Amino acid sequence: xxQIFFDPQQHYDCLQCGRGCRAxxxxxxxxxxxxxxxxxxxxxxxxxxxYACPRHPQExxxxxxxxxxxxxxxxxxxxxxxxxxxPNCSFLDPDQLCSxxxxxxxxxxxxxxxxxxxxxxxxxxxxxxxxxxxxxATRQNHGRPSxxxxxxxxxxxxxxxxxxxxxxxxxxxxxxxxxxxxxxxxLEAELTRRAARRGYLETLSLATLGLGCLMAELPDLEEExxxxxxxxxxxxxxxxxxxxxxxxxxxxxSRSQLADYFMFSLEKSLWPEVESGLNQxxxxxxxxxxxxxTFGDLEKLVxxxxxxxxxxxxxxxxxxxxxxxxxxxxxxxxxxxxxxxxLKVQAGLLAHLRNHEVTEQDYYDxxxxxxxxxxxxxxxxRIIHEWAADILLGTLRG
Ligand code: SF4
Numbered sequence: 001x002x003q004i005f006f007d008p009q010q011h012y013d014c015l016q017c018g019r020g021c022r023a024x025x026x027x028x029x030x031x032x033x034x035x036x037x038x039x040x041x042x043x044x045x046x047x048x049x050x051y052a053c054p055r056h057p058q059e060x061x062x063x064x065x066x067x068x069x070x071x072x073x074x075x076x077x078x079x080x081x082x083x084x085x086x087p088n089c090s091f092l093d094p095d096q097l098c099s100x101x102x103x104x105x106x107x108x109x110x111x112x113x114x115x116x117x118x119x120x121x122x123x124x125x126x127x128x129x130x131x132x133x134x135x136x137a138t139r140q141n142h143g144r145p146s147x148x149x150x151x152x153x154x155x156x157x158x159x160x161x162x163x164x165x166x167x168x169x170x171x172x173x174x175x176x177x178x179x180x181x182x183x184x185x186x187l188e189a190e191l192t193r194r195a196a197r198r199g200y201l202e203t204l205s206l207a208t209l210g211l212g213c214l215m216a217e218l219p220d221l222e223e224e225x226x227x228x229x230x231x232x233x234x235x236x237x238x239x240x241x242x243x244x245x246x247x248x249x250x251x252x253x254s255r256s257q258l259a260d261y262f263m264f265s266l267e268k269s270l271w272p273e274v275e276s277g278l279n280q281x282x283x284x285x286x287x288x289x290x291x292x293x294t295f296g297d298l299e300k301l302v303x304x305x306x307x308x309x310x311x312x313x314x315x316x317x318x319x320x321x322x323x324x325x326x327x328x329x330x331x332x333x334x335x336x337x338x339x340x341x342x343l344k345v346q347a348g349l350l351a352h353l354r355n356h357e358v359t360e361q362d363y364y365d366x367x368x369x370x371x372x373x374x375x376x377x378x379x380x381x382r383i384i385h386e387w388a389a390d391i392l393l394g395t396l397r398g
Contacts, residue, residue: 002157003126006147007319009312010131012117013143017136018096020116023372024087027080029110030160034078036108037091037100046090048081080110111160118146118153119376120161121321124168124181129153130320133313134371139364164325173211173228174330174389176221183229184324190236191318200314201307204337205246208392210235211330216396240396253334254341255295256391260384261342261373262286289349301348302341303358310340313367317375331385334392335374342370 029037034047051074053067065074081090091099100109107114117135121128131138131146157163169180179187187207195203214235218228242249259278263271270285277284277295285292314336317323323332346366351358374384 002154004150004153004157005126005128006145006150007130007316008145008147009141010138010146010316011141011143012131012135012138012146012149015137015140015142016096018092019136020134021089021092021096021098021113022087023134024082027089027110027112028162029078029080031078033100033108033110036104040099040103045081048079050077050079051075052077111156112162115156115161118149119164119320120153120157121164121166121325123166123321127153127157127163128320130316130322132371132376133316133367134376139313139367164321166321166324171324172328174215174328174393175218176223176225177215177218177228178225179227179229179232179329181324183232184329187232187235188318188323190233194236195315195318199307200311200318201340202245202247204314204333205250207235208330208333208337209241209246209249210238211333212389212392212396213238213240215330216240216393242396250337251341253388253392253395254338257334257338257384257388258295258298258342258345260387264373264384286349289353291349291352298345298348301352301358302344303348303351304344305358306343306347306360306363307340309363310343313343314339322375328386328389330392331389334388335385338388339370339374342374343367346370 029047037046051065053070053072053074066072067074082088083090083092089098093099093102098109098113100113117132117138119130119132121130129146129149133139137143153161166181168182170178171181171184172178191203191207194206198206211232214228214231217240256278259274262274265288266274266286270287273282273284276282281294281296283292283294283297317336317339323329323336326332343363343366346369347358347362350362350365354362
């Protein structure tokens, strides 16, 4: 029987707030769910169909055909369509309850909805049952220990639950360099041990710089792939490690990641102003926050009161294998090390928009943005953090 691991510090019982059903996500729907739901008097536009490449989902052929990049056959997918005038799921009733659940029962729902807020990751040792902090109950650590849901998760695993997979070998660090899962476990154990003394904020920065130093001295490879698991321990005391606090050394990198994130959230006409803000220290505008200033001004908005909540969030992400569940270890480290800056700046901008001092609600709303755009449901995740790894290596190589 598959072993399922639970974060011993994580609690969860649903508060029925409906938050996850108002997020505007693309919820995939299995064919049997479509058949069941069509027995209901639903609107004819409740579902949206598309064809996409399984390897390059951004390359959408639009209809049955081949991916223009890798020539794999496009896969037919059906998604729930959101309401026309809001990000709400079409099946969310005004009382915040799901109409599929109400009319046809829990089992009739799409597999993604049944699993939420759990995030399952299959590793060579078993399945890690993490959670998304988009969920109100999860981030408030509300309810019974998450392990209380083991029977339900076993049932879901046997019935099409979506599962992330971490391979036993071939985990790419960057470029054509890879490690095994056992090598990664050694890295994670050292990271966790150091974080227990110095905290995740500091330790993730140290790990990012250390791994960056190790990768920066390796040549770019054209064809062969090379295992570097045995060299991983060097990252913690690398002779090329830049002088000074790792957090301060990575401030510039976090600024450029923020700039990339802002550009994704702004109209293209405003991008040059953000780029000048990053490169020349000039003022730029974020109209959606009613804010204008320099990156230096942005950092003055930062409030450290939520550091312990951020520590807990980072600890859970590392525990649930967020560093290796999506390809490329170095960009994933870049992602996690910049998250505290992202959360604090976002919370500060929201407080500015709302014309008050930073509150817990501002922090939670910032966390929602982090989960939506960068982490669990990260629409812009991969590209922003791969750019960050390129910039880091470029800087370290001089
Ligand atoms: S967001 Fe979490 S607490 Fe709210 S309804 Fe969904 S699962 Fe329940």
